[in-house]
Amino acid sequence: MRTLTLFLIACLILAILPTFALEAARQTSMLSASAQRSDGQTPTLAPTLVATPVPNFITAESALWTPPAPVNRTEGNFLFERPFSYRHNTYWSREYSYGSTRRGQLQIHHGLDFGNPSGTAILAVADGVVYYAGPDDARIFGPRPDFYGILVVIEHPYMYSTGEKIYTLYGHMRQEAVSTGQQVKAGQVIGYVGATGVALGPHLHFEVRVGNPESYDATRNPALWLKPYEGSGVVAGVLRDIHGNKLEGVQLELQAPGNNHYTFSYSGTRVNGDNRLGENFVFADVNAGYYYLIVKNTNGGLLHRQLIYVWAGQVTFVEVFIMP
Ligand SMILES: [Zn+2]
Known part of the structure; x- marks a missing residue:
C-alpha cells in the first residue's frame, strides 16, 4: 500500500x-x-525576474x-532595491501594511514601515535626484505639518503609464545625509533612522508616489515596486x-x-x-x-x-x- x-x-x-x-x-x-526611463534610456535597475x-x-x-x-x-516592475543593507532589517511590518490601520489602531497607512535602530543608514532604492531633504514643518508632504519629521524625497528617472514621474519618500529620519537638488545613486546613504514627526519609535516610513511628490494622495503600494x-x-x-x-x-x-x-x-x-x-x-x-x-x-x-x-x-x- x-x-x-x-x-x-x-x-x-x-x-x-x-x-x-x-x-x-x-x-x-x-x-x-x-x-521606460523618461530620457528613453534602458533602466539601470532592470528587474531580475527569475521563474x-x-x-x-x-x-x-x-x-x-x-x-x-x-x-x-x-x-x-520591481524597479527598487531595499532601503536598507542586508545587515539590517529589510522587511516591513506586516501588521501595518500599505492601506491598513494596524487592526484599527492607527490611521490608514500610505507606505511601509521598516523597523531598525535609530541611526541605521537609509539607502536610496534607485538612482535619482533629491526633490527635497529636510523637515516637513514648513513644506507639507503629509496630512499636516511635522508629520514625516525629517524626510527625503527622491525623483527617479522612470515614468508611470500616465507619463507622470515616480518618487520615493523616506520619513521620520533622525538626520538627512543629502541635500535638495543632489544626484543620488541606488544604494547611497541618504539619511539615518529616527523617530521625528508622528512616529511611535525609530523606523523608516517608505512611500512610492506618482505625479505629485507633495500629495499625500499620490501613493502606490511599495510592495509592488521593491524587487x-x-x-x-x-x-x-x-x-x-x-x-x-x-x-x-x-x-x-x-x-x-x-x-x-x-x-x-x-x-x-x-x-x-x-x-x-x-x-x-x-x-x-x-x-x-x-x-x-x-x-x-x-x-x-x-x-x-x-x-x-x-x-x-x-x-x-x-x-x-x-x-x-
Ligand atoms: Zn509608516
Whole structure:
C-alpha cells in the first residue's frame, strides 16, 4: 500500500513537471517588458525576474491543477532595491501594511514601515535626484505639518503609464545625509533612522508616489515596486463583496506547510491601487510554490479558500469575491 502511494505521488510529480518547464520557458519570453526611463534610456535597475517554479507541496488538488501564468501588467516592475543593507532589517511590518490601520489602531497607512535602530543608514532604492531633504514643518508632504519629521524625497528617472514621474519618500529620519537638488545613486546613504514627526519609535516610513511628490494622495503600494528576493514572488489581488465593491481592512492569509503569510485589504480609494492592476491587497516576499489563499470572517469562519501558485520574481494576480 505504501509503495503504491509513493508510486502515485511520483506519477503526480512527473505529470506536472512538464507544465512547469513550459511555464518557465514562457516566463523567459515575458521578461522583456519593463518601465521606460523618461530620457528613453534602458533602466539601470532592470528587474531580475527569475521563474523557477517549485512544487513546495503536492495535494490531489494541486497535482491536477495548472497554475495560470503570472501577470505582467503591474507598473512597479520591481524597479527598487531595499532601503536598507542586508545587515539590517529589510522587511516591513506586516501588521501595518500599505492601506491598513494596524487592526484599527492607527490611521490608514500610505507606505511601509521598516523597523531598525535609530541611526541605521537609509539607502536610496534607485538612482535619482533629491526633490527635497529636510523637515516637513514648513513644506507639507503629509496630512499636516511635522508629520514625516525629517524626510527625503527622491525623483527617479522612470515614468508611470500616465507619463507622470515616480518618487520615493523616506520619513521620520533622525538626520538627512543629502541635500535638495543632489544626484543620488541606488544604494547611497541618504539619511539615518529616527523617530521625528508622528512616529511611535525609530523606523523608516517608505512611500512610492506618482505625479505629485507633495500629495499625500499620490501613493502606490511599495510592495509592488521593491524587487523580491531570489526565489520569492508577489501576490496581488482584488477582494470584493458580491456586489463588486472593494472591501477594506479584511485580513487575507496565504497558507502552505510551514510557510504562512498575512496581509490586509485596502479600499483603493482612500489609498490607490496600481493604475493597471487595480489591486487592493498585496503579499510580498513569498517563496515560490503552491498556497491556499484564505479569507475568514471575524469569528474565524471560512469565507474563501483557493489554491494559487506564486511565481518567483513575478506577480500572481487573484480576484476574490466574498459575502462578508
Ligand atoms: Zn509608516
